[in-house]
Each structure stands twice: as C-alpha cells, then as structure tokens.
Amino acid sequence: MTRLLHIIASPRDEASHSNTLAKAYLETRRKVDPGVTVDTIHLWHAKLPEFDGDKAAAKMTFFGVGSMDDTRQSAWDQIVDITERFRQADEYVFAVPMWNGGVPYKLKQYIDLITQPGLLFGFDPERGYFGLLENKRATVFYTAGVFAPGVESKYGEDFHSTYLNWWLKTIGVNDIDAVRLQPSLLTADPAGDQAAAVKRAENLATTRFQ
Incomplete structure (x- = not known):
C-alpha cells in the first residue's frame, strides 16, 4: 500500500489553480491505484507551531552547541512528531502557488519545522549536507499569475x-515530477490553459503508474 501525503500550500481552496491541478491528479491516482492512501495537510488549517528559541536551541545541540535539557527536549519532541508524519509517506503531492517569486510562507514554515538534522538530513564537513530519505517521490503543481519560464525578468523570477x-533533493527526494500552469491569469485563454494543465495532471497520474 502506497502512503501519499498531499500538502496544500494555497489558502484559496476551490478557487486555487494549484489545488485544482492536485485534485485532478489525486482523483486519477486513486482510480489507477485503488490501494493508495491519501493523508492531507492543509497548511492554513494545520496550526503549525513557531520555530522558536527552544526549538532552535534543541537543533543546535546536534551540531555540538549547548545541551538538550528538558525544555529543549520537549520542544524537539514536537518537531519529531510533525516530521514523522512526513517521513512515513512514500509519495508527496504539493500544490504550490507562486507568492512574490517564491513559495507561500506557510509552506516555508512547514519546511523550516521538518528540515532537521538526524530527521531529514545529515551533515559531514567533507560530504556537506545529504538527505536521509530514500525511495520517495514527489509531484509538484506549480502555478503563477504572471511569471512563466523563459519570460523577461520584468515579469518575475523563479x-x-x-x-x-x-529542498526536495537536499532531503533525499530525487524522483520529482512537475506540472505547471504559468501564467494562470494574463493569457489569451485562461480557462483553456487550465483545462490543458488538468489534462497533464491526469495523464501524469495514469502513465506513471501503468
């Protein structure tokens, strides 16, 4: 049985283009692989904790800075609980709109919470950073209102x-597929472009698991 973690980074629910693409993928994914289980994290409803001073101090103990006292251990246990849900998945599906050239801050907060030494990555002075996840795959649905790959920089940067x-490669996820709807607003046929992107999402789910 495949465990799939669906991560929603847009707060716009049904109005979100990235959510629409991910939904199309997941619906087809369930048809071609009825044994898949889908766990969804809506980052805007998840009530993520702050990565505060205690959590940062707990993290630094893995690099030889300070010691893990009871307060730091309690903070670290909270991080481990959140990260374990991510680690247990076999496959990740991300719905990610572009905000100001980057990812929404809720997704960045989630990434900052779970990207921890000994959990998702290791470090060696000679080797550098290396991922601890193995045999994972990710499918990412990228959307943007104006930016598109190859456009002039006046329309944004990626x-x-x-x-x-x-980030995915840093933590050990190297099998990555992406579907883009960029731009989603300033085109001659926004509805047609979205329909074509939905079809690409459905085809990806079908062809990938034949």
Missing part, C-alpha cells in the same frame, strides 16, 4: 520551483 527542487 525562486519557486528552484527552491522547492533544491
């Missing part, structure tokens, strides 16, 4: 897919 791809 710290969106570049950042998320870097």
Whole structure:
C-alpha cells in the first residue's frame, strides 16, 4: 500500500489553480491505484507551531552547541512528531502557488519545522549536507499569475520551483515530477490553459503508474 501525503500550500481552496491541478491528479491516482492512501495537510488549517528559541536551541545541540535539557527536549519532541508524519509517506503531492517569486510562507514554515538534522538530513564537513530519505517521490503543481519560464525578468523570477527542487533533493527526494500552469491569469485563454494543465495532471497520474 502506497502512503501519499498531499500538502496544500494555497489558502484559496476551490478557487486555487494549484489545488485544482492536485485534485485532478489525486482523483486519477486513486482510480489507477485503488490501494493508495491519501493523508492531507492543509497548511492554513494545520496550526503549525513557531520555530522558536527552544526549538532552535534543541537543533543546535546536534551540531555540538549547548545541551538538550528538558525544555529543549520537549520542544524537539514536537518537531519529531510533525516530521514523522512526513517521513512515513512514500509519495508527496504539493500544490504550490507562486507568492512574490517564491513559495507561500506557510509552506516555508512547514519546511523550516521538518528540515532537521538526524530527521531529514545529515551533515559531514567533507560530504556537506545529504538527505536521509530514500525511495520517495514527489509531484509538484506549480502555478503563477504572471511569471512563466523563459519570460523577461520584468515579469518575475523563479525562486519557486528552484527552491522547492533544491529542498526536495537536499532531503533525499530525487524522483520529482512537475506540472505547471504559468501564467494562470494574463493569457489569451485562461480557462483553456487550465483545462490543458488538468489534462497533464491526469495523464501524469495514469502513465506513471501503468
């Protein structure tokens, strides 16, 4: 049985283009693989904790800075609980709109919470950072209102897919597929472009698991 973690980074629910694409993918995914189980984290409803001073101090003990007292251990246990839900998944599906050239801050908060030494990555002075996850795959649905790959810089820059791809590979997820709807507003046929992107999402779910 495949465990799939669906991570929603848009607060716009049914009005979100990225959510629409992810929904189309998941509906088809369930048809081609009825044994898949889907766990959904809506980051705007998840009530994520702050990565505060106690959590930061607990993290630094893994690099030899300070010691893990009861307060820091309690803070670290909270991080472990959140991260374990992520670690247990076999596959990740992200719905990610572009905000100001990058990812929504709720997704960045989630990434900052779970990207911890000994949980998602390791570090060695010679080797550098290395991912601890193995045999995981990710499908990411990227949307943007104006930016599109290859456009002039006056229409924006991509710290969106570049950042998320870097992070996934840093934690050990190298099998990555992406579907884009960019731009989703300033086009001659927005509805047609969305329909085509939905079809790409459905086809990806079908062809990937034949």
